[in-house]
Amino acid sequence: xxxxxxxxxxxxxxxxxxxxxxxxxxxxxxxxxxxxxxxxxxxxxxxxxxxxxxxxxxxxxxxxxxxxxxxxxxxxxxxxxxxxxxxxxxxxxxxxxxxxxxxxxxxxxxxxxxxxxxxxxxxxxxxxxxxxxxxxxxxxxxxxxxxxx
Numbered sequence: 001x002x003x004x005x006x007x008x009x010x011x012x013x014x015x016x017x018x019x020x021x022x023x024x025x026x027x028x029x030x031x032x033x034x035x036x037x038x039x040x041x042x043x044x045x046x047x048x049x050x051x052x053x054x055x056x057x058x059x060x061x062x063x064x065x066x067x068x069x070x071x072x073x074x075x076x077x078x079x080x081x082x083x084x085x086x087x088x089x090x091x092x093x094x095x096x097x098x099x100x101x102x103x104x105x106x107x108x109x110x111x112x113x114x115x116x117x118x119x120x121x122x123x124x125x126x127x128x129x130x131x132x133x134x135x136x137x138x139x140x141x142x143x144x145x146x147x148x149x
Contacts (some may be wrong), residue, residue: 001076001087002029002069002137003094020145022113025138030062033075040079049074049084065135072134088128095126095140102147113139 005028037045037060046053051071059067059075069091074084099105106126107119115136117125122140124130132140 001080001090002032002072002134003091003141005029005032019149020142022135022138022142025141026065026135029072029134029138030064033064033067033072034060034062036076036079045075045078048078051075065133065138067134069132069134069137091137092126092128095144098141098144098148099126102144104144104147109140109143112143115139 005025037056042053042056042060045051046056049056049071051059051074055067055071056075058064059072064072070084070088073087073091076082077084077087099109105119106122110117110119110122113122113136117136121130125132125136126140
């Protein structure tokens with residue numbers, strides 16, 4: 001799932017500086033989503049997730065930066081026969097544990113990402129009180145991973 005990207009290979013596709021980048025993570029997210037659609041089939045995912053076909057086609061085609069975490073998780077959950085909400089909860093737990101390990105607060109993350117979010121908005125996104133896009137997830141995750149190293 002999305003949080004496993006770092007452990008399973010994003011680190012192997014690091015930039016020349018040796019850091020995990022948001023772009024690398026987002027590219028890995030794109031691969032996960034397109035593979036899930038290919039494995040489960042477009043019609044099954046539309047039926048089981050309620051995501052409209054046009055949005056799903058765009059996501060499967062690599063346009064996922066603005067895609068909501070919940071929708072991306074729902075797509076990944078279908079071929080894995082999992083609950084999308086459980087996948088989202090795992091991602092949120094991973095981020096919060098990473099923040100604790102890296103000794104990061106939401107204001108520091110907000111200052112380090114390009115996603116024009118305040119510390120409060122980052123906190124709301126992490127807690128699920130505000131939507132988080134996969135682009136924002138990649139940026140937040142990259143900050144956490146760089147800080148942990």
